[in-house]
Amino acid sequence: MKDVPGALANAAKVLANANINIKTGSSFYVNEHPNAGVWSCFVDVSRATKSLDDIKKELKELDVVLEVILKEPKPAPFESIHFPVLHGNTRAVIMPIGAFWALWDGFERILKHSGLSAVLYDAGKKTGEHAAKRLKEIFGLSDKGLIQALSQAGQATGWAITEFRQVDFKRCTATIIVKDCFEAAAWRKKPYAVCHWTRGYLAGYMSTVFSNPVEAMETKCIAKGDKYCEFRVQRKI
Template structure:
């Protein structure tokens, strides 16, 4: 079985026997074209004998400032933090340095970032409990029609996203599918595999592994995907330039190892 690689983007750090301290470094725009910028910064940290427990850098953009956030374990070496900051501030490509200390409980929860972006677009993070509460509360309040509304929300989002991805892909539809697949994965919704696409016949089979949505409903014995099923259907609809129907034939929620969707254009006479 393939190992699932996960990325924890949280900034909350608590060390059993340590003291996490966050160092937020703002680099000048020209640092992007300079060699050894990160190397020199980390060398100063290593010389201070402060173990790095977390390292995060912003996506570089030419002409814009660069940001780096380093969390070190300063247990028993608190005095070295101020010395380190002075050294880093002296580097020619550094514009500013901020320090974040843990609370009395020893947990570092502060984040230096005011806005979260994904590939230049404003974003937000929904952790599993939040998404689960949203989906279940919505379905309970709206009733049986709730699932249809969630599906249609996904469908519209999928179509709009595909049109944006077409711009990125230079109007190449196959490339736009790849962009959609990569953005979907990067957003934490799961991993997509396009098993079969027949544009002429208006049919497609798509699999989603590690579905964020369907993991909310383990072992309920029936397909549970609405939102993600809608997104995938929206992609294929935009690809075919036709409205589509979608049926989930396999689902994590009923014990299958992945979710699978069979999609066809509504004006196509072929049956599922």
């Protein structure tokens, strides 16, 4: 679909005129077509007054439509046209929370809690450092901009709702509140704090923000009954 005002409205009007109900939909860009966008939607055609072939023909006749793909979601209602899934320009994989629990629980049986916590923390730290550096490189962000971007990204990716409190750039310290953290949700109930990957991610990310190496400690955790997860960031000793 051409990247022009009214393109989406014109396409939707064709469906509405045929009594086709749009249930869900999203529009986005793809790298292969820099001057166009993609509109993907689930539609209910049970009461349609026109055939799908006629609908496809009418859509393709619109000067704003470049291509039309119709695919019946059977046997299950999955959107399978757009592969691979992208997070920005990077390939992404969608995993349910339960899959993380099964993965980490299996590792913990082998490595024990102390071993797994060290592995997850180190992996999270490297990931956080990389993410912050990429945001700096792509969007030219620094300091407060990077902090705001982390909060945005956390919600956009389903990771958590992140709030920064008491950020001190001179001392390289911060208190970070993480609500609905996916890691705590995956581990369910534990007698101890469990968000080691998140803790590492925040340490790596904030090391880039402060331009100084820092560590992160989890002082509250949803998995052990707290209302939210809390992390204290301080300069690495």
